[in-house]
Amino acid sequence: MVRFFVKRILCLLLVVWIVSVLAFVMMRLAPGDAAVMALPDYASEEQIELMRVKLGLDKPYITQYFIYMGNLLKGDLGTSVLYERPCLDVIMERLPATLSVAVVCSAMVLLVSIPLGIIAGVNKGGPVDFFAVLFALLGQSMSVVWVCVLLLLFCSVKNNWLPSMGYNGLADVRYLIMPAIAMGYKMCAGMVRMGRSGMIDVLNEDYITCAYARGMSKFVVNCKYAFKNSIIPVITIFGMDVAQMLAGAVIIETTFTIPGIGSMLVKAVSNRDYPLTQSTLIVTAAMFALVNLVVDIVNALVDRRMKLN
Template sequence: MLKKILRRVALTLIVLFGVTIIAFVLVRLSPGDPAVQMLPATATEEQILNMRERMGLNEPYIIQYFMYLGNLLKGDLGFSFHFNMDCGALILARLINTAKITIIGVLIALIISIPLGMIAGIKRGTAVDTAATAFALCGQAMSPVWLCLLMILIFSVGLKWLPTQGVGTWKHMVMPSLCVGFSFCSLVTRMLRSSMIDVLQEEYITATRARGISKFVVYVKYAFKNAILPIVTISGAQLGLLLAGSMVIEQIFNWPGLGQLTVTAISSRDFQLVQSILVVVAIIMVLCNLLVDILYTFIDKRVSFN
């Protein structure tokens, strides 16, 4: 098992190496001069040249890339000229904020969606199944922008229970967390319902029930264990995307997370910060995928960790 994990880690490092190349090239292909963007409109040619020197833009692209890669290997994500601080410290602070609402939102979503999806799959064709299916379809079809504005209208403007923007207390995290978790909750409910329906039609479920084992044990111990496999896959991918930053939600609620930081970095042409964010997002995604692969082998012994 350890050798297989190490092999997968090695493949992950190759992927990350490719990501550094793509991030470097994409930022350089974007229009405009980052040095000019960092200076006021009245900046002189000498000031622009000095800024280009500070940002390392005067070197050939190949030299710039290897300097960038060397700094990454030392744990240095670069310097943000827009925020005037290290990219690593800036990204870490924003990532923690994003992780707060993401983890809370995902936990709420799982607490709701797993029982709801199981019951809907078991009680196929009943009123509970119809309600769960309608909830899942609405959640998947609903725009995050519309949901955020609706929650602000109800809980902030109407009931005056929650603040609309900013950070500070637990109340500031409620609406962003619910918005982050809502679409995820709908997705898990729909997928788990479908998985439960498929698994309950398997012959081993019929044989297990024929042995006199209680329905509760059959549903929880045998059916759910196999029905959860697709959920693990989609959860890993979705968790990585959510941790990478929900840009729309963070912008609407003025939540200082990684998504909002990404928008600011792009609009201000802070190319060092953009590169660093892309690399961090890639690391999050590949780690989530690696974790899913490892979990698969523990949940289903039939799956080999190649």
């Protein structure tokens, strides 16, 4: 157990370091000058040069990176050029909006995908199975942008059921329903397909036949044996989807004007805000690695055949 956690924490640190290097390199290779982007159009050459010195852009790239990593090891993510505030404060201010959408989306995905996938797998060839296959096919084929436009047209413009944009926290879930559907429909379709396939494969195993031979009812076999073993790949996919939600869905947050991490990252990249962009990527990479660690632990608890070491 201890070796498992140490190994995964080291992998987490390695992922964060690689992301920091890639973010640093890509931002420096992007066209445009961060000092020019941070100042008005009428700024003089002297003001631009002073801004370059303030941002540390007058130093060699390797020096800039070591300075950034030194501050990062001390817990200092830097100061945002765009917001003129500590990057960590800006990120934590935007994180609740992304978390709110992720919570509603996760609840919707779990409530729909797991029962539908399991029932479709148990009743292979039946009406529910046909509906599940059709739902999975359509869900994985539709574009996110098209779904966002369709939701806005049907739920806001035509019928005025839900607000078209904005955010009011979990206190008013109406603002989160359309973003959650737009973010989760493709995830839900993938989990339905995986749950159905896993259930069909497990039901064809020899130990299921032996369970029926011992006189167990179909309900007990499906719930006690088949469901437990078929749910493992679904948990893995769900964990990866949750990590992507926490990383911030750029299209969703931009379309529905949700002040989350995704929309903040787009604005930071557009304005060449190096500290905020790098800090956001590092924080989201750390969250992604933490979610994967939780998924591995849950899989090991569900399936005793998987050893943590």
